[in-house]
Amino acid sequence: MTLNNASWIDRSLLKAVRRAVGTAPISLALPHVEDRPSTTSSPIGTIRIADRATLTGLVMNPEVVFGDAYSDGRIEVDGDLVRVLESIFPSSRVVRNWRWRMMSKWLAWAQANSRYGSSRNVHHHYDLPTEFYRLWLDELMVYTCAYFPNQDTSLEEAQKAKLDLVCRKLWLRPGETVVEAGCGWGALAMYMAEHYGVKVKAFNISHEQIRVAREVAEQKGLSSMVEFVEDDYRNITGRYDVFVSVGMLEHVGREHYPELSRVIQRTIGDQGRGLLHFIGRCRSLPFSVWIRKRIFPGAYAPTLRESMEVLEPAPFYVLDVEDLRPHYAKTIEHWLSRFDRAYDTVVDRHGTNFARMWRLYLAGSIAAFRVGTLQLFQVVFTGAHCPSVPSTRSRLYSSISQNQDKLDDELWTPAMS
Amino acid sequence: MTLNNASWIDRSLLKAVRRAVGTAPISLALPHVEDRPSTTSSPIGTIRIADRATLTGLVMNPEVVFGDAYSDGRIEVDGDLVRVLESIFPSSRVVRNWRWRMMSKWLAWAQANSRYGSSRNVHHHYDLPTEFYRLWLDELMVYTCAYFPNQDTSLEEAQKAKLDLVCRKLWLRPGETVVEAGCGWGALAMYMAEHYGVKVKAFNISHEQIRVAREVAEQKGLSSMVEFVEDDYRNITGRYDVFVSVGMLEHVGREHYPELSRVIQRTIGDQGRGLLHFIGRCRSLPFSVWIRKRIFPGAYAPTLRESMEVLEPAPFYVLDVEDLRPHYAKTIEHWLSRFDRAYDTVVDRHGTNFARMWRLYLAGSIAAFRVGTLQLFQVVFTGAHCPSVPSTRSRLYSSISQNQDKLDDELWTPAMS
Numbered sequence: 114m115t116l117n118n119a120s121w122i123d124r125s126l127l128k129a130v131r132r133a134v135g136t137a138p139i140s141l142a143l144p145h146v147e148d149r150p151s152t153t154s155s156p157i158g159t160i161r162i163a164d165r166a167t168l169t170g171l172v173m174n175p176e177v178v179f180g181d182a183y184s185d186g187r188i189e190v191d192g193d194l195v196r197v198l199e200s201i202f203p204s205s206r207v208v209r210n211w212r213w214r215m216m217s218k219w220l221a222w223a224q225a226n227s228r229y230g231s232s233r234n235v236h237h238h239y240d241l242p243t244e245f246y247r248l249w250l251d252e253l254m255v256y257t258c259a260y261f262p263n264q265d266t267s268l269e270e271a272q273k274a275k276l277d278l279v280c281r282k283l284w285l286r287p288g289e290t291v292v293e294a295g296c297g298w299g300a301l302a303m304y305m306a307e308h309y310g311v312k313v314k315a316f317n318i319s320h321e322q323i324r325v326a327r328e329v330a331e332q333k334g335l336s337s338m339v340e341f342v343e344d345d346y347r348n349i350t351g352r353y354d355v356f357v358s359v360g361m362l363e364h365v366g367r368e369h370y371p372e373l374s375r376v377i378q379r380t381i382g383d384q385g386r387g388l389l390h391f392i393g394r395c396r397s398l399p400f401s402v403w404i405r406k407r408i409f410p411g412a413y414a415p416t417l418r419e420s421m422e423v424l425e426p427a428p429f430y431v432l433d434v435e436d437l438r439p440h441y442a443k444t445i446e447h448w449l450s451r452f453d454r455a456y457d458t459v460v461d462r463h464g465t466n467f468a469r470m471w472r473l474y475l476a477g478s479i480a481a482f483r484v485g486t487l488q489l490f491q492v493v494f495t496g497a498h499c500p501s502v503p504s505t506r507s508r509l510y511s512s513i514s515q516n517q518d519k520l521d522d523e524l525w526t527p528a529m530s
Numbered sequence: 531m532t533l534n535n536a537s538w539i540d541r542s543l544l545k546a547v548r549r550a551v552g553t554a555p556i557s558l559a560l561p562h563v564e565d566r567p568s569t570t571s572s573p574i575g576t577i578r579i580a581d582r583a584t585l586t587g588l589v590m591n592p593e594v595v596f597g598d599a600y601s602d603g604r605i606e607v608d609g610d611l612v613r614v615l616e617s618i619f620p621s622s623r624v625v626r627n628w629r630w631r632m633m634s635k636w637l638a639w640a641q642a643n644s645r646y647g648s649s650r651n652v653h654h655h656y657d658l659p660t661e662f663y664r665l666w667l668d669e670l671m672v673y674t675c676a677y678f679p680n681q682d683t684s685l686e687e688a689q690k691a692k693l694d695l696v697c698r699k700l701w702l703r704p705g706e707t708v709v710e711a712g713c714g715w716g717a718l719a720m721y722m723a724e725h726y727g728v729k730v731k732a733f734n735i736s737h738e739q740i741r742v743a744r745e746v747a748e749q750k751g752l753s754s755m756v757e758f759v760e761d762d763y764r765n766i767t768g769r770y771d772v773f774v775s776v777g778m779l780e781h782v783g784r785e786h787y788p789e790l791s792r793v794i795q796r797t798i799g800d801q802g803r804g805l806l807h808f809i810g811r812c813r814s815l816p817f818s819v820w821i822r823k824r825i826f827p828g829a830y831a832p833t834l835r836e837s838m839e840v841l842e843p844a845p846f847y848v849l850d851v852e853d854l855r856p857h858y859a860k861t862i863e864h865w866l867s868r869f870d871r872a873y874d875t876v877v878d879r880h881g882t883n884f885a886r887m888w889r890l891y892l893a894g895s896i897a898a899f900r901v902g903t904l905q906l907f908q909v910v911f912t913g914a915h916c917p918s919v920p921s922t923r924s925r926l927y928s929s930i931s932q933n934q935d936k937l938d939d940e941l942w943t944p945a946m947s
Contacts, residue, residue: 262922264939395845395914417848418838428812430902431834434851439921439942483944485847485914497812497902504856505679510927522681525856527900 120146123165129172135204139197143168157200158192175208177216180403184470194472195449198480217399224411226366228345232318234364234411239319243298248458249451254298254325257360257390258441258489268447271440276304279359281509282433282493283388284520285309289354292316292380294346294373295361299326299339306338313339314353316346349376355388356381362391362420363412370415370422378427383496387429392441393417393490401477408474414487429494432502437489442482449475501526537563540582546589552621556614560585574617575609592625594633597820601887611889612866615897634816641828643783645762649735651781651828656736660715665875666868671715671742674777674807675858675906685864688857693721696776698926699850699910700805701937702726706771709733709797711763711790712778716743716756723755730756731770733763766793772805773798779808779837780829787832787839795844800913804846809858810834810907818894825891831904846911849919854906859899866892918943 127141127148134141140159141148150156162168167187170178182188190197209217224234243254250256251272259271260278279301285291287310296302296315299322305311317323323343330336346361356377365373381387392414399405400412415422417434424431452459452475459468481487495502504525544558544565551558557576558565567573579585584604587595599605607614626634641651660671667673668689676688677695696718702708704727710719713732716739722728734740740760747753763778773794782790798804809831816822817829832839834851841848869876869892876885898904912919921942 262924395842395847397842416838416842416845417851418835418842421833421835421838425812425814425833425835428833430812430853430855430905431851431907432853434834434848435923436847436849438847439919439944442944485944488847490848502856505927506852506923507679507927510922510924527856527859527902 123168124148126165126168126172130168130175133172133175133204133208134201137197137200137204139192139200156192158190158194158197160197161189161191163187163189174210174212174216176213176401177403177406180407180470180473183473184407184466186465186469194476195446195479195483198477199483202480202484202486213402216402217405220402220405220410221399224405226364226369226411228347230411231345231364234409235318236320237410238408239297239317240321243321243325245459245463246298248455249448253300253304255300256297258437259444259447260437260440261443268444268451271444271447272300273304275440276301277308278509279357279388279390279491280305280309282491283355283357283386284503284508284524285311285355286520287311290314290352291355291357292349292351292353294349294356294358294376295364296322296326296341297360298322299329299341301357301359302326302339302341303330303333303335306335307333311338311355314342314351315339316342316344316349318343318345346376347372349380351380352382353380354385356385357388357390359388359390360392362389362423363409363414365413366411367413367415367419367422370419371426374423374426377423377429381496383427383498384500386493386495386499386502388494389420389423389490389492391415391420391490393420393488394486395488404474404477407470417490417492420490420492424492424494427496429496430499431492431494433491433493433506435491437491438482438485438487441487441489442479445475445479445482449479540585541565543582543585543589547585547592550589550592550621550624551618552624554614554617554621556609556617573609575607575611575614577614578606578608580604580606591627591629591633593630593818594820594823597824597887597890600890601824601883603882603886611893612863612896612900615894616900619897619901619903630819633819634822637819637822637827638816641822643781643786643828645764647828648762648781651826652735653737654827655825656714656734657738660738660742662876662880663715665872666865668864670717670721672717673714675854676861676864677854677857678860685861685868688861688864689717690721692857693718694725695926696774696805696807696908697722697726699908700772700774700803701920701925701941702728702772703937704728707731707769708772708774709766709768709770711766711773711775711793712781713739713743713758714777715739716746716758718774718776719743719756719758720747720750720752723752724750728755728772731759731768732756733759733761733766735760735762763793764789766797768797769799770797771802773802774805776805776807777809779806779840780826780831782830783828784830784832784836784839787836788843791840791843794840794846798913800844800915801917803910803912803916803919805911806837806840806907806909808832808837808907810837810853810905811903812905821891821894824887834907834909837907837909841909841911844913846913847916848909848911850908850910850923852908854908855899855902855904858904858906859896862892862896862899866896 123146136152138150138153138156140156142161167182251269255272260275261271289311291311291313293315296317302313302315323341326341330339394414397416501524503523540563553569555567555570555573557573559578584599668686672689677692678688706728708728708730710732713734719730719732740758743758747756811831918941920940
């Protein structure tokens with residue numbers, strides 16, 4: 114094979130990748146060939162591909178090969194990784210070719226969220242050593258979207274603001290009981306108990322997270338108020354005033370929404386209230402295959418319409434839906450910048466491949482929330498006979514002291530209206 | 531037939547009605563027989579039925595016969611009509627027997643919201659003389675759910691607060707263009723132009739409402755800012771920054787959601803934003819047959835899930851959903867009390883049957899919103915490439931002057947985040 118011939122093949126393959134990335138203002142490069150975008154003279158970045166085998170893989174199976182080759186260093190990105198991904202994402206429809214769809218279906222089957230499957234899926238991600246997450250999360254270890262009341266709110270403040278927002282949206286009152294499905298390291302459960310005087314029973318199937326959560330609750334003297342249970346959400350029993358789940362619906366799997374619906378029905382009945390906080394979409398689509406292979410096995414982000422499969426069977430009354438997309442983009446920007454500061458430590462402990470894989474996952478998530486392929490929905494709902502509901506949302510935006518005083522005035526009791 | 535025999539038949543029929551109303555604490559009475567509730571010694575009201583024929587009808591076809599017999603005086607209700615209806619509604623599942631379902635299907639066919647059908651359906655309700663509605667609506671003639679920031683807000687203030695809430699939710703800016711589908715007597719269109727400096731094109735197929743709206747716009751000197759078009763929403767053309775529709779989705783009919791979706795897509799594209807305000811449900815169910823026969827031909831109140839059939843095909847991004855159920859109950863309480871004050875005038879102009887029919891419709895609507903068989907959803911959405919979105923909802927709860935100042939700070943522009 115002559116060099117000319119080689120170059121012709123490479124150029125053809127590069128052109129195929131170019132078609133896939135559409136009008137993204139980026140350069141594509143092999144060691145000796147570069148394809149510059151036709152749309153701009155100043156590209157925002159360059160994707161450097163180590164060899165023809167990787168390039169061929171990129172044409173055949175763009176998403177997975179990009180992820181894996183970036184992780185092991187066969188692909189390098191010059192320029193701001195987030196901006197480069199952001200520029201590629203809008204044209205990602207090309208990515209979902211027949212190989213992608215076959216792999217997506219296979220993963221959906223192999224990673225199904227049965228009781229055993231859920232346990233294995235959760236173990237893959239959440240049972241990583243807590244010390245790893247401590248490197249780049251906030252001090253309360255909240256691994257879900259924060260809430261930034263202002264542009265300059267810090268991550269620590271924004272996570273507390275999110276926990277408080279959830280409590281306010283649920284108008285918690287001292288002495289009430291709450292059940293939490295999927296509690297991470299327990300930050301929300303402990304915040305509710307400490308600041309709102311409620312008793313919380315919190316479920317999680319991550320052994321590592323439950324272990325740490327119990328330790329922290331002990332240290333904070335909250336063990337009598339918060340009980341952490343290492344078990345599947347499907348095993349929740351008992352009656353509570355409130356059901357809450359932050360960042361778990363993504364891991365339930367759409368085929369299990371009816372099960373989750375029944376769990377909520379039997380725990381809060383028709384008098385209680387609840388909140389679901391989850392990564393969603395505006396168009397029905399399977400999760401990224403690469404993310405499911407390497408990061409979140411079994412993950413699925415529902416549209417708002419699909420998420421109603423959890424709430425409409427009861428039926429629950431939906432009071433409030435908020436899309437916190439800008440807040441998740443900002444949250445992960447904080448995570449990524451902390452991750453980058455701790456990068457060498459991550460490499461030392463987990464190796465370069467792992468570090469690069471996680472960096473790509475975080476950067477890709479920022480891009481997805483910026484571009485809007487992902488959303489973050491908070492949905493507040495009540496049972497059909499919840500005795501009273503807040504008549505406006507203004508308490509969510511008043512100061513905390515005002516909030517507590519005003520609650521009673523603001524509750525609407527249908528029978529007395 | 532002996533009196534004994536008669537009384538036995540009547541008692542059996544009363545028992546059948548009793549079964550249908552479940553545990554409602556109400557008495558049921560024929561001229562010479564009364565059936566008191568077993569659950570309480572102090573019933574909240576009595577439903578007096580004039581004769582056995584009406585009673586038989588009530589057993590066979592409860593909803594329609596109750597509505598029609600109440601309207602023409604064969605049924606009287608002692609006690610608070612709203613509370614009596616409220617006590618009956620939770621057991622209304624019995625009402626939907628096979629006769630109800632057949633009639634419901636027939637109405638769905640006969641009242642389908644084709645272009646011609648919509649025009650005929652809308653004419654039935656909205657082309658009543660404006661003077662009739664003036665008797666019991668607020669001064670701006672807003673015939674949709676108001677917004678009560680406080681318990682003691684007046685109806686006039688609450689309707690203005692609603693108009694302003696809609697404008698804030700859409701973060702209108704001077705010079706922008708808005709298209710409104712289903713504009714009533716034009717209150718929202720004029721409010722937007724007057725207070726937010728936007729140009730509005732507002733569509734409605736009610737000849738009477740458009741005639742009045744144009745008159746008022748002329749008087750207010752707003753004719754250059756607001757154009758009222760007597761035409762079907764399906765005929766909307768042109769490009770706008772914002773699409774808004776308050777109280778029209780109920781009249782679109784679910785089979786026409788894809789058409790509405792296309793109208794919104796072509797008017798605001800993927801950069802615009804919009805708001806849908808509509809009566810919804812938490813469980814998928816046809817509208818009351820009696821209401822469709824006598825009051826709102828062709829009406830359908832979708833669940834949130836069903837309403838997404840309008841927004842997900844684009845896809846549009848849903849930013850915010852609020853259930854204003856308590857506010858609609860309160861709004862109609864105001865309407866009913868004004869209606870009652872003007873009752874004699876209504877009877878003089880339209881006859882007793884009409885006045886009683888409307889009284890039942892208003893009272894029944896209050897009961898439905900109190901009990902929760904009806905909800906009122908406001909859904910805010912944007913195109914997938916809307917250049918910026920508000921990052922929090924706090925501007926909805928600040929004073930108007932703060933609101934305008936803060937808007938620029940609060941908008942989130944993904945590409946710059």
